[in-house]
Amino acid sequence: MSRPSERADAQLLDERSPLAHTRDRFRVPDGVIYLDGNSLGALPVGVPDRLARVVEQEWGDGLIRSWNPLPDGGGxxxxxxxxxxxxxxxxxxxxxxxxxxxxxxxxxxxxxxxxxxxxxxxxxxxxxxxxxxxxxxxxxxxxxxxxxxxxxxxxxxxxxxxxxxxxxxxxxxxxxxxxxxxxxxxxxxxxxxxxxxxxxxxxxxxxxxxxxxxxxxxxxxxxxxxxxxxxxxxxxxxxxxxxxxxxxxxxxxxxxxxxxxxxxxxxxxxxxxxxxxxxxxxxxxxxxxxxxxxxxxxxEGVTVEQLRAASLSLTDLFLELLDERCVPRWPEIEVVTPRDHARRGSQVSFRHPDAYGLVQALIARGVIGDFRDAGAEPGIARFGFTPLYLRHVDVHDAVDHLVAVLEGEEHLDPAYASRNPVT
Amino acid sequence: MSRPSERADAQLLDERSPLAHTRDRFRVPDGVIYLDGNSLGALPVGVPDRLARVVEQEWGDGLIRSWNPLPDGGGxxxxxxxxxxxxxxxxxxxxxxxxxxxxxxxxxxxxxxxxxxxxxxxxxxxxxxxxxxxxxxxxxxxxxxxxxxxxxxxxxxxxxxxxxxxxxxxxxxxxxxxxxxxxxxxxxxxxxxxxxxxxxxxxxxxxxxxxxxxxxxxxxxxxxxxxxxxxxxxxxxxxxxxxxxxxxxxxxxxxxxxxxxxxxxxxxxxxxxxxxxxxxxxxxxxxxxxxxxxxxxxxEGVTVEQLRAASLSLTDLFLELLDERCVPRWPEIEVVTPRDHARRGSQVSFRHPDAYGLVQALIARGVIGDFRDAGAEPGIARFGFTPLYLRHVDVHDAVDHLVAVLEGEEHLDPAYASRNPVT
CATH class of the missing domain: 3.40.640.10 (Type I PLP-dependent aspartate aminotransferase-like (Major domain))
Incomplete structure (x- = not known):
């Protein structure tokens, strides 16, 4: 399977992933494919309870005493x-x-x-x-x-x-x-x-x-x-x-x-x-x-090697799907992320003359990436891949949405003509 | 009423206080008289819900979008x-x-x-x-x-x-x-x-x-x-x-x-x-x-003048009760906080040869102040008075506890011979 363009292929990759279980450690909202964990990571499930305990028990009840260990183990x-x-x-x-x-x-x-x-x-x-x-x-x-x-x-x-x-x-x-x-x-x-x-x-x-x-x-x-x-x-x-x-x-x-x-x-x-x-x-x-x-x-229990392997698998798939389904039809898409594994982080970016509108149209569909201004050059649409909670099917579905946006010219919506200052 | 040494006098001062209502804006634990708000203030009641909303809705659901205003008014x-x-x-x-x-x-x-x-x-x-x-x-x-x-x-x-x-x-x-x-x-x-x-x-x-x-x-x-x-x-x-x-x-x-x-x-x-x-x-x-x-x-709705008046009333009472009930019997207590209103913050401190033990014995009774090392000089017992949540009856009761500690020599408990490094 060198070019997994079918959703079933992506599902198979997920089933085989050693990080399949870690997605449950996060609250990723329903209907969202979150490709912006390189800007703000998703909420881990343990955070709300921990913060509530620190605020109500350690600060509220323990007060200044919580700088020291509390008798019950907190502080x-x-x-x-x-x-x-x-x-x-x-x-x-x-x-x-x-x-x-x-x-x-x-x-x-x-x-x-x-x-x-x-x-x-x-x-x-x-x-x-x-x-x-x-x-x-x-x-x-x-x-x-x-x-x-x-x-x-x-x-x-x-x-x-x-x-x-x-x-x-x-x-x-x-x-x-x-x-x-x-x-x-x-x-x-x-x-x-x-x-x-x-x-x-x-x-x-x-x-x-x-x-x-x-x-x-x-x-x-x-x-x-x-x-x-x-x-x-x-x-x-x-x-x-x-x-x-x-x-x-x-x-x-x-x-x-x-x-x-x-x-x-x-x-x-x-x-x-x-x-x-x-x-x-x-x-x-x-x-x-x-x-x-x-x-x-x-x-916990995750190695850096597992993270890296999962990250490369996700970015490889995104790049392959871009090459297969997008670049031939819309050659203005210019991938700027290195293909070489040794030179690639956990992110894929491409230039596009309407990168801002593309990102906004994807967000409207629940596919959250972000836009970075590149001055005189065409702007950059950025997609981050957090291996702990992103699945190959998310990557597959994100590209489906990208194709739909481009086919429907949703990125040319006049609503995206002026940019929000905080993006 | 120049020297309100009865608890009823303190209660009367509380009833007349323009800040009587603000104590309900805090969660002060039962059984605690908190005189360490000059180190870490008590928990305001609005904090837990706000933090839960920011974590679960703004971060968890809104994700990166929450840097901008959210449609529902958060973010x-x-x-x-x-x-x-x-x-x-x-x-x-x-x-x-x-x-x-x-x-x-x-x-x-x-x-x-x-x-x-x-x-x-x-x-x-x-x-x-x-x-x-x-x-x-x-x-x-x-x-x-x-x-x-x-x-x-x-x-x-x-x-x-x-x-x-x-x-x-x-x-x-x-x-x-x-x-x-x-x-x-x-x-x-x-x-x-x-x-x-x-x-x-x-x-x-x-x-x-x-x-x-x-x-x-x-x-x-x-x-x-x-x-x-x-x-x-x-x-x-x-x-x-x-x-x-x-x-x-x-x-x-x-x-x-x-x-x-x-x-x-x-x-x-x-x-x-x-x-x-x-x-x-x-x-x-x-x-x-x-x-x-x-x-x-x-x-909200509180002026600096109200805070100052309430603070001085609380520290005045604490100083008066120290002078009336403690210093005559235990003259090693040396108040180091200025009597002059113009030179006094919202805190009363005194030196005592066993200041560390005194503070620990008071904490054991639920009266939380703190200790500050003063090098070669006798150490300092520090008591802060936060006018938003402290009452005159708290001050009165705190001095009751101080008298009981000194009478019972609770501050000489060998448990307090070695100091916790974080106090």
Whole structure:
């Protein structure tokens, strides 16, 4: 079965999938095919009860006492960030002791980039890839401005070409948010090291969907968000990983009390906690971390290899169906996601002159993807594939809807002529 | 009735209180007298339902669509931070347009202190008060280290004495977290301005309990937490206020995408949003902000003047009862909170050689305050008075318990000989 264009073929793939059982760990609404888990993951079933318990019993009844373990086994808020870190670590190929979870992705990027720049004080250039998710470039520019460094844009096709002896840090996003193209994390890391530079990896579009292997690659620093493939909920806190080889010297700049060696001693002078501990700044967001902790239970018993195999099977099928049923009839569809497995994240994107209308017409049919503006180029329709809850039949049905939209010219509906500012 | 030592007198004060009705806006557990709302506020009744709706309907059913307004009136996550800011603004004497809500208190302090330092580039000293809540000093020290500035400690009795022509910023906590002593915010602000310096006010122990009056005082920058007297829940996000006079020039350093003038244009280069808008960094924490938004409904129809009058009435009563029933018998009790209304926050603290045991023995009786280490000095027992849900009878009963603890020497229980690290 090289080209499974029948729905029954997709069903067969689902029946054989080792992740067939994990869809029940999520509440995917009836009538929705959710291809936007790369923007906001679906709701894991354990989250509502966990949050209700944390709010009503731990906060409401336990009050301040819940920072300590409660007699009935709840509470222990002080250890919450570490418990969440321990769940994320295996998904990124890291030791739990080297992961911190707390602030927003942008704040976490800031801390990591400043720390990296300070590790190479004799080098004055930060290199950023210009098609990265904007916040990475914005934050790096802010750090450069603050510390009097130079920001240099690299060629996305060859980031290492920009890394010379003046470069402290190369900041890259592992999987491109628009195209789904994936960088060679171990290879680029090794190349930057050979040039004396550090690499900061943004794992927002990687963690929970593709193998990352930070320890194996001997990477330097990494930051990732938790509300995409990790399903932590809107605006859930980001994680940061720092290679233990760097921890003794790396200094993040927001030296708040929760990163102190003895926060409750309330001493006047700052003394950083050891290891990754000093990456904490303020009191951590207990409600958000509790939701994230419950969400990550959906990964229990699942390996990164299983996630990757399922993800590739889903994106392969979507690409095959696009090639078979759409591109021959509507050649204006230009797939921009790499065919090569080694270069593909867990997403498929294509350009189309009416990409915005296409996405809106699909949403009206319950097939939720999203649109990304591409400036002068045709816009991009983006479809994310979360292997824990997406089935091959969803992929098949989504392409049915796409064909129907194109055949019926639903994407040309005048209602889609003006764009919603938040998409 | 100058010394209301009878419970009936306290009941009478409750009946006459204009805030008698607001206690029903909170779930205070049966059998608990909660005098730790200055550490973590009690649960407002509207929070559980709001969070359940946001999680199950907006996240679970609405998914990514909930960033926009939903047809049924929910969603609109993109506007959530501004809606919360509008609720906080009147409590601090500010215009809603000048308030941002988002990161942790420590991250917010970092942004504000960096921005202030950059507004006075020809001055190289940051002044901090050494008995401030530690994170303020730690963060200021981190900024000084990052930017090559000098950190100078001031005399808490006369902070302005340390402010000379080298000082860019005086960072002060409005109400001291240990003693409850309150600085003269307008007077010190004016004094610092006369010396050419800016003032950063930490309002963690002020907002929601005492008048702040930022606009009237022509203050510069202020940061406050929302999980104390604002009852936003454990680790809820902090707020920042910047005087509009400074907004065009003030630049916070964590230039993330949500502070961009057009975040969804996904442009390569950062362009700050106008006004306080560029204070945003990452995607805001929707669950935490939703809980906070619901929590702040408890302030509806309540004025700052009513809060202040009720707070002073409660702390007056506690001080009177301490003076009448405790200090004469146990003179080792040393009240450290100012008697002068103008210098008192919404808290009463006293030193005691066994302050830790006293607090633990009271907690065992359901009277929850907390302990703060004071180094070489006798430790501090802290009692916070949240006027929205505390009654005068609670104050009366709490002192009954304190007397019983001291009479029974319950605070000398060997179980309290070793301290829990998180208190």
């Amino acid at each position: 222990d808020w002080i250890g919450l960030s570490k418990r969440v870190a321990a769940r994320i670590a295996p998904l990124i190929g890291a030791d739990p002791a080297d992961v911190h979870v707390g602030d927003s992705t942008s704040v976490s990027l800031f801390k990591a980039i400043v720390a990296a720049a300070r590790l190479r004080p004799d080098r004055r250039v930060l290199v950023v890839e210009p098609t990265t998710f904007p916040t990475d470039g914005y934050v790096a520019a802010g750090v450069a401005d603050l510390l009097g460094l130079e920001l240099r844009w690299c060629d996305p096709a060859d980031p290492l070409a920009a890394v010379d002896e003046d470069v402290a840090l190369l900041a890259l996003t592992h999987v491109d948010f628009r195209t789904g193209a994936m960088f060679d994390l171990p290879g680029i890391t090794a190349g930057a090291h050979a040039r004396g530079a550090l690499v900061q990896w943004d794992l927002c579009h990687s963690a929970g969907a593709v193998p990352v292997g930070l320890s194996d690659a001997d990477a330097d620093l990494a930051v990732g968000c938790t509300y995409k493939y990790l399903n932590g909920g809107p605006g859930s806190p980001a994680f940061t990983w720092v290679n233990p080889r760097l921890q003794a010297d790396a200094r993040q700049p927001i030296t708040g009390w929760m990163g102190h060696a003895s926060p409750f001693a309330m001493a006047r002078d700052y003394e950083p906690a050891g290891g990754i501990g000093h990456w904490a700044s303020g009191t951590h967001p207990v409600l958000a971390l509790s939701a994230l902790d419950a969400a990550l239970e959906a990964f | 609109d996550w993109i506007g959530l931070s501004k809606r919360v800011a509008a609720r906080i603004a009147p409590l601090i004497g500010a215009d809603p347009a000048d308030v941002h809500v988002g990161d942790s208190t420590s991250v917010s302090l970092f942004k504000a202190i960096v921005a202030a330092a950059r507004l006075r580039p020809d001055r190289r000293v940051l002044v901090v008060e050494p008995t401030t809540f530690p994170t303020d000093g730690y963060v200021a020290a981190g900024v000084a280290d990052l930017l090559g500035l000098e950190l100078r400690w001031c005399d808490p009795a006369d902070p302005l004495a340390a402010v000379d022509e080298d000082v860019a910023l005086l960072a002060l906590t409005h109400v001291d977290f240990r003693t409850g002593a309150m600085f003269d915010l307008p007077g010190i602000t004016a004094g610092a301005h006369a010396r050419g310096a800016l003032v950063q006010w930490d309002l963690c122990h002020s907002a929601g309990a005492v008048p702040v009056g930022l606009s009237d005082a022509d203050a510069d920058l202020a940061v406050g937490c929302t999980y104390k007297y604002l009852n936003g829940g454990p680790g809820s996000p902090a707020f920042t206020w910047v005087n509009p006079r400074l907004q065009a020039d003030a630049r916070q350093p964590i230039t993330g995408w949500m502070g961009h003038a057009s975040p969804f244009a996904m442009a390569r280069d950062y362009e700050p949003a106008g006004g306080i808008g560029h204070w945003a960094s990452g995607t805001h924490p929707v669950l935490a902000l939703s809980a906070l938004d619901a929590a702040l409904e408890a302030f």
